[in-house]
Amino acid sequence: MLVLGAERLRIDMNRLLALLFHQGVLDEQFLQLQQLQDDSSPNFVSEVVNIYFHESEKLLTNLRALLLNREFSDYKKMGIHLNQFMGSSSSIGAKRIRNVCVAFRAASEQNNRAGCLRALEMLEHEYCYLKNKLHELFQIEQQRLLAAGVRYPMQN
Template identity: 85%
Template sequence: MDCRVGVRLHRRTNLPQQTARGLTGYGDSRLVPLIPHIRLAKTGLPVWMLGLGADRLRADMNRLLAMLFHQGVLDEQFLQLQQLQDESSPNFVSEVVNIYFHESEKLLKNLRELLMDREFSDYKKMGTHLNQFMGSSSSIGAKRIRNVCVAFRAASEHNKPCWVSQCLRALEVLEHEYCYLKNKLHELFQIEQQRVLAAGVRYPMQNN
């Protein structure tokens, strides 16, 4: 499923030779003179600025997560997933979530194929797919998707042809919620990758 939409990307600032725009990166137009022969990291940023970048990106992550919790998109299970991530498995959360995305797209495809069949009558199979979707969504803290699955399953349990149209509408809502979650979590992981890069170059740099 193509869920690509215009998402806000956090790009590293490209500094000109003599000046750099505001340190915050949020529209501050003041020009800051650079010190001649300042030590640069591999990112092109002065080493002394990297801590500021990492802190800003962490704040961006926290704001995005707070928004997703406020909207009911995620619940505390996602935080528990984050707590399992450590130095030995730095990509644990993104790997688990990507497996979830892969399996979810197969389930969504199967659900749509069932409902588009003119002779559709296998409500039991639909319920099985929805139960799988509910379980996997609960395991990563995708609260709003789980709730949509519950409503979808309730509509499918009527087992009447006239309810197929309602199931199709429920599927459209489910697909919309899935794409919203996928885009937001991809954005979160992009910020996290950039934060790790910014934080990682705090360590002594090797001379070229």
């Protein structure tokens, strides 16, 4: 019975991943990240993604602080934050976030504050969506591992 539950959870995980790929939220880099996970590091993907979330929150805070400053004019500094965000997003396969960063960087290169503000809103939206969906994925994965790992002693 537990094996059936674990199989059901595996199917749910695959459906959620398929949805995220279909929506363009993730790309093949996420699959490559998953391939690095094994029995010696069973939480590898969630640990890498949690580091990404932690760093991304700092970058989003920095970007928002730069843009909300009335005397803001340091578009070069913004570009540095965006390059970091774009690189880390690429490394985990966060395709839509990377794409928003590209548009955001284009607006910053044109010193387009209004465009940057719109891009920041889009970036925050995409980031929240990704974070919620990956947390959901990791919760299902933990439930699957628990269901698959529960063993009852054989009775004679």
